[in-house]
Amino acid sequence: MGISIIVEGKNDRSKLQKLLNDQIRIYCTYGTPGSNQLQRLGLDLRHDEVFLFTDNDSSGRKIRALLSDLFPDATHMYTRRGYHGVEGTPNEYLILQIEKAGLAEYLKDIANPATEWLKDEF
Numbered sequence: 001m002g003i004s005i006i007v008e009g010k011n012d013r014s015k016l017q018k019l020l021n022d023q024i025r026i027y028c029t030y031g032t033p034g035s036n037q038l039q040r041l042g043l044d045l046r047h048d049e050v051f052l053f054t055d056n057d058s059s060g061r062k063i064r065a066l067l068s069d070l071f072p073d074a075t076h077m078y079t080r081r082g083y084h085g086v087e088g089t090p091n092e093y094l095i096l097q098i099e100k101a102g103l104a105e106y107l108k109d110i111a112n113p114a115t116e117w118l119k120d121e122f
Contacts, residue, residue, distance in 0.1 A: 003103070005051040006041070006067055008060060012086035019094060024106050029063055042070050051101055053077040055085035077101050
């Protein structure tokens with residue numbers, strides 16, 4: 001059983017790949033998925049824990065609805081209105097959403113700096 005996130009486009013995937021390690025698989029719908037693509041996703045991800053992360057616009061909500069029917073147990077991740085989709089969401093907000101979804105352990109070290117510099121260390 002793996003962990004997969006479904007996003008709309010390659011730029012969304014690229015943005016998340018910069019933050020998450022390779023244990024998380026990121027799939028793209030490339031817009032509204034057709035029945036063949038939905039069937040393929042259903043088969044490929046049938047044993048995975050699935051997360052849906054689509055844009056907060058009418059197209060993203062339509063895609064989310066289709067994917068929700070296919071993956072009723074999926075965890076939903078959201079970006080804010082006003083951001084230009086997942087790809088236009090600031091990293092800090094994406095990291096918060098990743099942590100909220102319970103995926104903090106999969107953040108790359110560069111995305112999740114755990115140490116603070118002390119004055120004496122300089």
